[in-house]
Amino acid sequence: MVHKLTGALTLGAALLLSTSAFAQDKRVVTWNADYDPIPLAAAEALIADFEAANPEIDVVLTNFDHEAYKNAIRNFLTADPPDLANWYAANRMRPFVEAGLFADISDVWANNGLMDSLASSVLSSTIDGKQYAIPYTYYQWGIYYNRDAYKAAGVDVPGPEGVTWDQFLANCEKFKAAGIDCVTTGSSALWPVAGIFDYVSMRTNGYQFHSDLAAGKISWTSPEVAAVFDNFGKLQPYVTANHAAIDWQDAAALLVQGKAANYVMGNFAVGVFKEGGMTNDNLGFMVFPEITPGIARAEEAPTDTIHLTSGAKNPEDAKTFLAYMASAEAQTKWNGAVGQLPTNKNASVDAADPFLTAGFQALSTATGGIAQFWDRDADAEYAKVGMEGFQQFLVQPDQRDAILERLEAARTRLYPQ
Amino acid sequence: MFGVYVLWPIIQSVTLSFYDWDGLYNKDGEFMGRFVGMGNYSELMTDPAFETSLWNNLKWLVLYMLALPIGLFIAIFLNQTVRGIRLYKSLFFFPFVISQVVVGLIFAWFYAPNFGLFYLLTENVFGQGTAILADPDLVTYGIIAAGLWPQIAYVMILYLTGLNNVAPDQIEAARLDGAKGWRMLWYVVLPQLRPATFIAVIVTVIGALRSFDLVSIMTNGGPFGSSRVLSYYMFEMALGEYGFRMGYGAAIAVVLFLIMMVFISGFIWKMWRDEKER
Known part of the structure; x- marks a missing residue:
């Protein structure tokens, strides 16, 4: 109950914010996320970088309370889909993929060479031979x-x-x-x-x-x-x-x-x-x-992902942003701020953090597999x-x-x- | 209005209970459910979690009735003219004013292992602390105790208003006839409190059956589902993180509805009979 309330409040606050954003004359990409304060700040920093590189695009992030999000996503995907939505890889995304609510983004994977750079997460992002997710972080x-x-x-x-x-x-x-x-x-x-x-x-x-x-x-x-x-x-x-x-x-x-x-x-x-x-x-x-x-x-090593929704109003710019989130540069920055591991193998990990280095080491030498x-x-x-x-x-x-x-x-x- | 807000949802729930549906429409807004007939109900029959929920609901119903005698006792105790009695009355009424969510949180801390007051108390008395909410056998009683706290206050206020309407001349007459104590309560006061008792029973039964918020706040139905009640199990199956089986949830809702119907029709029948007697 409490969680729902905070979710509703953040939603309300975010709606206010987003209306002010509409006032500017930019192509808007909407993104629903469920970040705690530190990841949220890191995501906002990424958005700032992305908007500096793509001044004609405005990424509007609506943040939900983490627990409330798990229910909210089921409503907003059908009722009022954003362009992008946070979720999880593997079986957790299957219901949405099977209902046709997450869009196939195999082209983003193919055009940006992600099969190679995100090699460790190909399996968990793929359902029936198509990719439906951009994995941007995991943790050991x-x-x-x-x-x-x-x-x-x-x-x-x-x-x-x-x-x-x-x-x-x-x-x-x-x-x-x-x-x-x-x-x-x-x-x-x-x-x-x-x-x-x-x-x-x-x-x-x-x-x-x-x-x-x-x-x-x-x-x-x-x-x-x-x-x-x-x-x-x-x-x-x-x-x-x-x-x-x-x-x-x-x-x-x-x-x-x-x-x-x-x-x-x-x-x-x-x-x-x-x-x-x-x-x-x-x-x-x-x-x-x-x-x-x-x-x-x-x-x-559970993987967190971003998805393009089937009801996206601005899929082209959203895909540009997805490609950015898959990049080594963005993942190094986000994961460095949050203290997690990038899924892009070309990204780097903060060597001063013993837990990240140990985790990176543990995962890269896990020959048995990654669950x-x-x-x-x-x-x-x-x-x-x-x-x-x-x-x-x-x-x-x-x-x-x-x-x-x-x-x-x-x-x-x-x-x- | 009645049709839209009451009848239509009932019809929808019953229909839905014959389907296997994960709650998602596809992007064109088409319903994705699959008709399974009585499948959900036959699954309920063999579902151990459903059985646990049913038993727990029964415990709730029986133990919640304790609110009646305790509430009556406090009401009689407070029904005297002493300086500042209004303050005491409002203090006793206080638990009911607090939201159930807050009641749940307070009691969860009260029971919390390692630092909760109750845990420390049992640790001092028995040398071994009891974490009520971690014990599958005690957890339901712990939550019922939390629910009784505001419920007693509610029943008390019902009886207090009832006591205001007790005719003083009858008390006076009974006293002249030599009635005292329990006999006075049983033969003179209680019959006059019948309307208050009736309402109190209704709100207590309803309170026990919709005991969702406390379970959700205090244990999430755990440990391993031993404190589930029907309303919470329905939520878990239909809307919980690992649920989204709308049809199965609807089937539980229908069962819960039928149980409530037993009580509701009992009440309606009684009210109808009372009306006719007049």
């Missing part, structure tokens, strides 16, 4: 840890290469003895548990298996899934109790305060950790430990059932069989065999 997931908590519990601080799974669990035992949560998470919004599950699954059986699992091709009663839940169960006793009632930001506070040692999270959390007072000296990053030896390492995240790889409804199951398992591990049965029932219903 991994384990963020508090070095002070490691010292307080007398555990060796992991190096940049991380630790082995056995070592990680042994560390957890020590943290438990010291009264520190080894792994923290805040799952009231469900998705944070999916991050942990994804990694356990990918490290146990590899990328292809995980991808098939998210696509509903693998039975939840198979021995491979049993192996995943065995490993998930080894982690379970060390996860923050009551995580189901707290937000991910509350769990971030636990890490900052040293009440928790590790946090499986995306790189966007670094800003929150630093606001809480952590610095590059006591905040560390490592990739999730290897579980089954010899499996090619896969990582999670988008459970709720983007899996179909929406399947994703939700899955995440509820993961959350329940972390709260009630004794319900494992019931959970797996329920997931299997959902799978056979959603993907008839």
